Amino acid sequence: MKIALLGMGTVGSGVARILLEQADLLAERVGEPMTLTHIMARSINNPYDLDLSSVTMVESIDEIVASDVDLVIELIGGVDHTFAFHKQLIQAGKHIVTANKDMLAQHIDELAAMANQKQVQIGYEATSGGGIPIIQPLEHALNAQHVERVMGILNGTTNFILTKMTEEGAAYGDVLKEAQELGYAEADPTNDVEGFDAQRKISLLSRLAYRRQINVHDIPVKGISQVDVEDLSIAAEKGLVMKLIGQSQFDGEMLHISVEPMFLPANHQLAHVRLAKNAIYVEGEAVGETMFYGPGAGSMETASAVVSDAMNIARFGFIGNVAPEQAVAVSAKETAQDYYIRLKTPNSQALHHLKEAGYTYESIHAEKGAFLLSNVTAEQLASIDESLGLSAAYPIVA
Numbered sequence: 469m470k471i472a473l474l475g476m477g478t479v480g481s482g483v484a485r486i487l488l489e490q491a492d493l494l495a496e497r498v499g500e501p502m503t504l505t506h507i508m509a510r511s512i513n514n515p516y517d518l519d520l521s522s523v524t525m526v527e528s529i530d531e532i533v534a535s536d537v538d539l540v541i542e543l544i545g546g547v548d549h550t551f552a553f554h555k556q557l558i559q560a561g562k563h564i565v566t567a568n569k570d571m572l573a574q575h576i577d578e579l580a581a582m583a584n585q586k587q588v589q590i591g592y593e594a595t596s597g598g599g600i601p602i603i604q605p606l607e608h609a610l611n612a613q614h615v616e617r618v619m620g621i622l623n624g625t626t627n628f629i630l631t632k633m634t635e636e637g638a639a640y641g642d643v644l645k646e647a648q649e650l651g652y653a654e655a656d657p658t659n660d661v662e663g664f665d666a667q668r669k670i671s672l673l674s675r676l677a678y679r680r681q682i683n684v685h686d687i688p689v690k691g692i693s694q695v696d697v698e699d700l701s702i703a704a705e706k707g708l709v710m711k712l713i714g715q716s717q718f719d720g721e722m723l724h725i726s727v728e729p730m731f732l733p734a735n736h737q738l739a740h741v742r743l744a745k746n747a748i749y750v751e752g753e754a755v756g757e758t759m760f761y762g763p764g765a766g767s768m769e770t771a772s773a774v775v776s777d778a779m780n781i782a783r784f785g786f787i788g789n790v791a792p793e794q795a796v797a798v799s800a801k802e803t804a805q806d807y808y809i810r811l812k813t814p815n816s817q818a819l820h821h822l823k824e825a826g827y828t829y830e831s832i833h834a835e836k837g838a839f840l841l842s843n844v845t846a847e848q849l850a851s852i853d854e855s856l857g858l859s860a861a862y863p864i865v866a
């Protein structure tokens with residue numbers, strides 16, 4: 469199989485490394501050579517000091533389309549131009565592997581339908597959870613049942629930042645910089661810290677899990693950029709650990725889906741997922757609870773998933789892309805839950821107000837105005853915020 473690579477950045481360089489350095493192993497497992505013949509890159513990031521002399525460097529997508537490559541690996545990122553590239557490649561009958569969740573979360577329905585018509589396979593294992601196998605399991609190994617719930621830590625950068633803030637009291641800005649240097653963060657890290665990256669991932673995973681089209685922009689999202697390290701240390705006194713959680717549950721009609729920072733009890737399995745690791749629970753009607761854990765970001769970690777997609781396509785060719793025809797309406801979870809809250813201005817009147825209004829609460833740090841509130845709806849929380857003024861409010865996973 470002849471392969472072209474678009475983008476030679478963090479993940480692209482890892483993919484080139486596996487294709488070139490593991491050529492014998494890949495050929496043995498696939499039954500034919502997986503040959504990297506073309507690279508299209510704006511700049512060459514070659515941290516692994518690879519010998520690229522056998523590869524043709526090209527400057528435009530038209531050269532790739534006109535070439536004899538069978539499969540194109542897109543690791544450029546971005547939405548509009550890559551969407552146009554993917555359409556051009558599918559029309560030309562080239563199989564595609566990508567890690568580009570930003571573009572796919574918006575356009576996968578159209579691309580999958582077009583690819584099925586042209587008998588082109590799209591591999592996108594690396595779009596969610598970096599090196600963790602999760603797309604393939606949802607497409608294949610767990611497809612004998614209705615999936616009822618998906619929940620997890622879906623972003624390496626924010627998990628890295630929250631871990632360092634929680635365990636070391638590190639400053640948000642410093643750890644974000646470290647995550648960027650390690651190649652975890654997106655080209656625009658706003659996508660990570662404001663939760664958009666996790667929003668795209670929970671959208672792609674839920675689409676497969678429930679076999680429904682989802683409008684990614686409808687998914688309620690909150691990020692971690694406003695998280696105060698003080699809340700992490702106050703909540704730790706009660707054994708609570710913060711994680712950015714993406715979750716979805718389908719009741720057959722409505723998809724309850726969201727991304728937001730939540731506190732978890734320290735003995736919860738997800739509380740032990742540290743640094744750039746991710747973990748995802750998938751609950752199926754027959755299988756019950758399954759959990760997938762591993763590296764959520766990074767050069768070689770993500771490249772592992774990308775190359776394995778390419779190998780599957782080389783072995784099995786076109787097997788059909790999941791292309792649900794029905795769309796689903798989405799909303800955030802509406803049931804009552806427990807919350808950690810902190811008042812903007814701590815005062816004893818607040819306690820009185822909460823008591824009068826019939827709320828069950830526990831004071832964690834009276835001087836700092838931090839409480840645990842039990843069994844509160846989002847609507848009730850908004851009314852508490854209006855009357856008392858909250859500087860922080862985070863749901864607690866049961």
Ligand SMILES: NC(=O)C1=CN([C@@H]2O[C@H](COP(=O)(O)OP(=O)(O)OC[C@H]3O[C@@H](n4cnc5c(N)ncnc54)[C@H](OP(=O)(O)O)[C@@H]3O)[C@@H](O)[C@H]2O)C=CC1
Nearest residue numbers: 475476477478479509510511543544545567568765766770
């Ligand atoms: N990093 C990670 O851990 C993960 C990344 N991903 C996804 O993988 C994709 C790649 O990410 P990553 O490797 O981190 O990003 P990088 O920014 O490191 O690499 C992207 C590369 O593409 C190049 N590029 C951009 N536009 C063009 C163009 N028009 N033509 C040719 N080359 C171009 C960039 O060049 P230049 O340097 O000149 O801008 C850069 O070298 C993204 O979709 C990302 O969301 C998915 C999972 C994990």
Ligand SMILES: N[C@@H](CC=O)C(=O)O
Nearest residue numbers: 623624625652654765
């Ligand atoms: N920026 C992303 C990279 C992988 O998808 C993350 O931090 O998880």
